[in-house]
Amino acid sequence: MGLDKKTLWADVLASIRVSVSPAIFSTWFSQTHLASLTRMKERFVTEIGCNSAFIKNTIEARYFGLIQDTLTKSLNTPCDLSFIVKANPIRTSPDQETATPLFTKSKNETENFLNTLSRAKIRPGYSFENFAVSSANQMAHAAAEAVAQHPGTAYNPLFIWGGVGVGKTHLMLAVGSAAIRKNQDLKILFCTGESFTNDIIEGIRNKTTPTFRNKYRKLTLLLIDDIQFIAGKDTAQEEFFHTFNAVVSSGGQIILTSDRPPGEIARFEERLKSRFEAGLIVDIAPPDFELRCAITQIKARERGLPLAMEQAQM
Numbered sequence: 001m002g003l004d005k006k007t008l009w010a011d012v013l014a015s016i017r018v019s020v021s022p023a024i025f026s027t028w029f030s031q032t033h034l035a036s037l038t039r040m041k042e043r044f045v046t047e048i049g050c051n052s053a054f055i056k057n058t059i060e061a062r063y064f065g066l067i068q069d070t071l072t073k074s075l076n077t078p079c080d081l082s083f084i085v086k087a088n089p090i091r092t093s094p095d096q097e098t099a100t101p102l103f104t105k106s107k108n109e110t111e112n113f114l115n116t117l118s119r120a121k122i123r124p125g126y127s128f129e130n131f132a133v134s135s136a137n138q139m140a141h142a143a144a145e146a147v148a149q150h151p152g153t154a155y156n157p158l159f160i161w162g163g164v165g166v167g168k169t170h171l172m173l174a175v176g177s178a179a180i181r182k183n184q185d186l187k188i189l190f191c192t193g194e195s196f197t198n199d200i201i202e203g204i205r206n207k208t209t210p211t212f213r214n215k216y217r218k219l220t221l222l223l224i225d226d227i228q229f230i231a232g233k234d235t236a237q238e239e240f241f242h243t244f245n246a247v248v249s250s251g252g253q254i255i256l257t258s259d260r261p262p263g264e265i266a267r268f269e270e271r272l273k274s275r276f277e278a279g280l281i282v283d284i285a286p287p288d289f290e291l292r293c294a295i296t297q298i299k300a301r302e303r304g305l306p307l308a309m310e311q312a313q314m
Contacts (some may be wrong), residue, residue, distance in 0.1 A: 008074060009034035015070050021185035022133040027290045028063065031055050039110040044079045046071060049086035056083045078246050095173045122223075126173035132294035136285040137167055141283055144171040144255075148178040151221055151253035155280035157244070162284035167255040171284075172223050175255060179221055188221040193229030197236045204235070213240075217246035222255070227256040232267035244275055254279075 012034075017025050029303070035049035038042065050056035060083045064196055071079045117124050128148070133141050140162075146154040160168045191199075203212035216222065216291075222243070228238040247254055258265065261281055262273045 003037060003075075005034040005037055008037070010072055012067070012070050013081065015246075016066060019066065021138065021290070022294075023134050024134065024290045026132070027293045028055060028059050031088075032059065033086075035084060035086050040080075041080070044071075044075055046079055046081055047086075048081060048083045049088060051085075051087060053085050056085050059083065074126050112184060113180065116184045117177065117223050120176060120180065121190045122173055122176045122180070122188070123176070123182060126170050127177055128174045131167065131174060131290055132291055134288060134291035134294070136287055136291055137171075140167075140171060140282045140284050143280055144175050147253060147255065148175045151175075151179060152248075152251045156248060157254040157256055157276060157279040159256045159258070159262065159276045159279060159281045160284060161261050161281070163259065164288060166284040166304045168284055169225050172225060172247055172255050172257055176221060176223055186220040187218060188223070188289055189216070189219055190223040190225070193224055193226045193236075196224060196240065197230055197233060200236055200239050213243070216243045218250075219247055220251075221305070222247050223256075225257050226259070228258045228260065228268075236268050237272060241269070241272060241275075244272075 009032075013025075013029055013032075015097055016029055020029070023136050030210075031050045031051040032055070034046065036045075036047040038045045048059070050059060064081065068079055068081050071081070116123060128141070128145060131141060140160050143155050143158055143162075147158050160171060162168055173190065176190055179188060199215070200209075203209040227240075230240055244254060256276070261283070262268065264274045265273075
């Protein structure tokens with residue numbers, strides 16, 4: 001036939017990629033390849049190679065129809081599928097390729113970037129590139145990327161809520177990191193609701209309230225983690241209300257995280273809730289199985305540790 005299996009499978013994966021979440025694609029489909037393709041009269045007989053028995057069994061059970069339909073459309077011919085456990089001698093998936101930095105930074109540029117992160121209280125290592133996306137968090141991820149591209153214009157404020165460990169803080173820090181990469185002259189600050197409150201207390205005690213207000217109200221991007229901490233604290237809510245108005249009215253962006261939506265935060269002033277509702281409130285659900293596997297593999301890859309799927313799913 002002269003069909004190139006590598007090219008054909010790359011086309012199939014490209015079609016499948018738009019039909020499933022990034023976490024599902026990375027977890028399952030990126031570990032497959034087209035092992036064989038044979039023309040049998042009016043049909044093609046194909047073998048899909050999988051890196052492990054676990055991958056094979058899962059894909060065969062969950063995605064047989066999707067793969068068969070996609071292959072049939074690509075070949076314009078009916079296909080019979082079978083799945084085998086076989087290592088891929090040639091990497092075919094874009095997700096398996098070695099990532100190349102968009103920019104090669106000099107030592108000074110890297111140091112300047114890290115110093116700017118430090119001044120903004122943003123921990124390095126949190127980016128959109130190492131954030132695993134699935135249906136559980138894709139809306140929050142998309143909103144955060146939109147804010148990073150156009151701070152102060154899209155979703156202001158952006159309020160992200162969810163349980164512990166679902167990635168709220170990661171997304172917030174990714175926005176700050178992306179903003180600093182674009183412009184290191186921006187006035188950016190990350191803090192927690194507790195540290196915001198402590199700064200107020202210190203300002204009152206030391207009679208340095210103007211310094212506190214100058215620190216927060218002239219920011220381009222204000223990131224506050226666990227904003228629910230200020231609930232029931234009248235002075236903190238009063239100061240935050242005026243800080244919010246000052247930042248937003250000057251074209252700045254505010255991103256907040258919480259363990260619950262604004263409407264469910266007890267002893268939270270209605271005027272603050274109304275400010276939050278004027279922007280975008282989005283939740284992050286607990287990670288599903290595919291997302292947990294993807295997160296585990298990302299963390300292992302960052303540490304230079306190869307991790308088989310069977311190990312990740314444990």
